[in-house]
Amino acid sequence: MAIRDRGKIKWNPASFMPEGFAMTREMYKDQMRQAKPILDEYQTEEFDLRIKYAMEYRHAVKISVWCDGFITDYTGGIQRVEPITHELRLEVNPGEYERIAFDDVTAVKVVD
Incomplete structure (x- = not known):
């Protein structure tokens, strides 16, 4: 007596699994998001002084950046500060x- 197997057809209901895994990963990622920290003017002034010091004496800096709910650290030398576009240019x-x-x-x- 031969076993009649349905072959690949039996796995069709499980075809949603990759999307389910992706949705679960996205859900956990959303739970790890942080609100943007609110900085007062004294903290921003302290950041400015540290940046000026690092540029003058050519020291490397470690800058923490908030982006889309996550904080990323960059380490490198400050190449340029652009006051018009309000950006730093960091050589990582x-x-x-x-x-x-x-x-x-x-x-x-x-x-x-």
């Missing part, structure tokens, strides 16, 4: 630059 690797908006900066630390 030789020849590789990252543009960071002033409003998204949450912390600045000078690395010696």
